[in-house]
Amino acid sequence: MTDSAHQALVRALYKVLRPMVRLLLRHGMSYRAFSDVARNVFVDVAEEEFSLPGRKPSHSRTAVLTGINRKDIAKLKDRPHPLSDQSLDSPNPAARVITAWTNDARFHNETGTPKPLLVEDQATLPDSFTTLAKEYSSDVPVRALLDELVRIHAVEREGDQVRLLVKAYVPITDMRENLRIFGTAAADLLKTMDHNIGREPPGPFLQQTVSYNNISAEDLDEIRRRCRAEGQALLLQINEWLSEFEQQKGQVQHNALGTADQQLFRVGVGVYYLEGPSPDENAEKKIQ
Numbered sequence: 052m053t054d055s056a057h058q059a060l061v062r063a064l065y066k067v068l069r070p071m072v073r074l075l076l077r078h079g080m081s082y083r084a085f086s087d088v089a090r091n092v093f094v095d096v097a098e099e100e101f102s103l104p105g106r107k108p109s110h111s112r113t114a115v116l117t118g119i120n121r122k123d124i125a126k127l128k129d130r131p132h133p134l135s136d137q138s139l140d141s142p143n144p145a146a147r148v149i150t151a152w153t154n155d156a157r158f159h160n161e162t163g164t165p166k167p168l169l170v171e172d173q174a175t176l177p178d179s180f181t182t183l184a185k186e187y188s189s190d191v192p193v194r195a196l197l198d199e200l201v202r203i204h205a206v207e208r209e210g211d212q213v214r215l216l217v218k219a220y221v222p223i224t225d226m227r228e229n230l231r232i233f234g235t236a237a238a239d240l241l242k243t244m245d246h247n248i249g250r251e252p253p254g255p256f257l258q259q260t261v262s263y264n265n266i267s268a269e270d271l272d273e274i275r276r277r278c279r280a281e282g283q284a285l286l287l288q289i290n291e292w293l294s295e296f297e298q299q300k301g302q303v304q305h306n307a308l309g310t311a312d313q314q315l316f317r318v319g320v321g322v323y324y325l326e327g328p329s330p331d332e333n334a335e336k337k338i339q
Contacts, residue, residue, distance in 0.1 A: 067241075071237075072085075074233070078230075088133050090119055090123065090127060091127060091132060091133050093117040093119060094113055094117060094119065094124055094127055097112075097113045097116040097117050098113055101116055110124045110125060142220075142228075142231070143225070143228050143231075144187075144188035144190070144191040144196055144199075145188075145196065145199055145200055145203065145205065145220055146220040146228070147187045147188050148183060148184055148187050148188050148196065148200070149200075149205060149215070149217065149219065149220045150187075150219075150220065151183060151186070151187040152165050152168075152183060152215050153165055153215075153218060153219070153290070154290070154294045154297075155183075157177060157178050158178055158183055163291075165215045166178075167209070167212040167213065167214040167215075168180035168183060168212060168213055169211055169212055170197065170208070170211055170212065170213050171211075180193070180197065180213050181193050184196050184197070197213065200213075204216060204217075205217045205220065218283065218287060219283070219286075236321060236323075239319070239321060240321065243256045243257075243258050244258060257320065260325075262325060264329045264330060265329065271326065275324065275326075278324045279324070282322040282324070285322060286320065286322055289320050293318065293319070293320075296318075
């Protein structure tokens with residue numbers, strides 16, 4: 052890497068870490084805790100993505116790639132991994148049910164929109180709320196799930212029926228879920244940008260931003276409103292046709308040996324709004 056490219060990478064890293072560190076400090080995570088997680092990431096990426104073909108990763112090679120001492124690498128292997136609790140990485144039951152209600156045609160009316168669902172004690176109807184809840188959130192009692200959806204104003208109970216009030220799950224007070232979404236969304240964006248910088252096949256992924264530096268404060272409310280409305284409309288439109296490509300459970304074709312014929316991928320599009328003071332040239336010079 053040339054000196055100019057290295058310095059550009061340092062500047063990019065600084066900019067990426069600033070909002071991350073602000074989040075960590077706000078939630079009481081120290082530099083030491085952050086560095087412990089960073090060590091795990093360096094070791095994992097070195098072993099999983101930079102290993103030599105046909106050879107098992109060694110502590111010596113990982114040490115050369117990462118600059119982390121072999122003894123420290125060995126100690127990491129004896130500690131619980133940061134991702135050891137995989138359940139924390141899964142969308143919560145409310146999110147899964149709302150997404151399914153929005154996408155699964157069984158729970159739509161003739162116009163293709165989510166319809167009011169009958170609440171029943173037994174899942175005897177194929178398009179009841181009980182069926183929806185049991186299929187997409189089998190680990191949570193139906194009554195508890197319904198109470199939570201009502202509490203966060205995602206649904207409205209009308210007699211024996213429940214009606215969906217939102218088009219997507221947006222947590223307000225659930226900090227764990229907010230942090231899970233943060234980790235997933237930030238990682239997705241960075242992976243897309245890394246793919247494009249590395250010019251990996253099959254060519255560049257969608258990565259575009261529109262921004263202006265000289266916007267009056269009195270116009271911000273209108274800009275926020277339009278971005279929120281038009282961004283949501285775009286995502287709902289993409290969701291409508293993208294869901295048609297998703298393989299349903301049990302529909303993946305298998306060959307004569309009983310193995311799946313095709314590899315499945317996670318695909319999506321993200322939209323975000325940005326806002327902050329206009330760039331200060333003097334502040335930029337601090338890391339030049």
